[in-house]
Amino acid sequence: MAPRSIEPFLMFEGDASAALEFYLSVFPDGRIEDITRYGPGEPGPEGTIKHARFTICGQTVRCIDSPVKHGFTFTPAFSFFVECSSEDEVRQLSERLKAGGREFMPVGNYGFSTLFAWVGDRFGVSWQLNCA
Template structure:
């Protein structure tokens, strides 16, 4: 039996704290629900995120800093989709999330949406930002 679905973001090199700080700054409805840092006993570096659960844009997420170095990171093949309320919000999210990150598709009319953009934030998480018609 399925107990629920929640996106889990695996960060490396202590990036979870920076990502949580960015999302707290960018999203008005951001809320940390639970957070547990690694202590001096490890296995991750002291103060990095052992487990966190947070809410933003009406969805719940979990994340952690992996104490294991993986040969992979985030990929644009899986991204987070945000429907914005207005053009100002769309532009603000696009600008803030892409600052120090990467723009995959600049804000434009792509046929399936009159105003859409796709960015990777500085921590590697990708966001598809849309203004519904």
């Protein structure tokens, strides 16, 4: 028996709506596939994301606002690798995604591609941006 699918799953603690809005503003082809919010009396704060699926650059991603507080967050060990169509796109995405976040590798030529950047957004999610 083989699995039916595999998708990245992002767990936030109250920022899922803001992150979802941000990602859809950065990637113009992005869209929400489905979204369910916590209602009154449910485990999460009312109005936060109980479950959502969205697509950016053809990749479907799931996300939630965890009602359970935990002692961990995102790590750069997992990142979204974005194949950009131009050097300008690498520069623009890097600037937008790192705003309020951090820069692991600034936009540059590191020898393995024409132009590359690795940034973390303000939600802690990491992005590698590449122009071959």
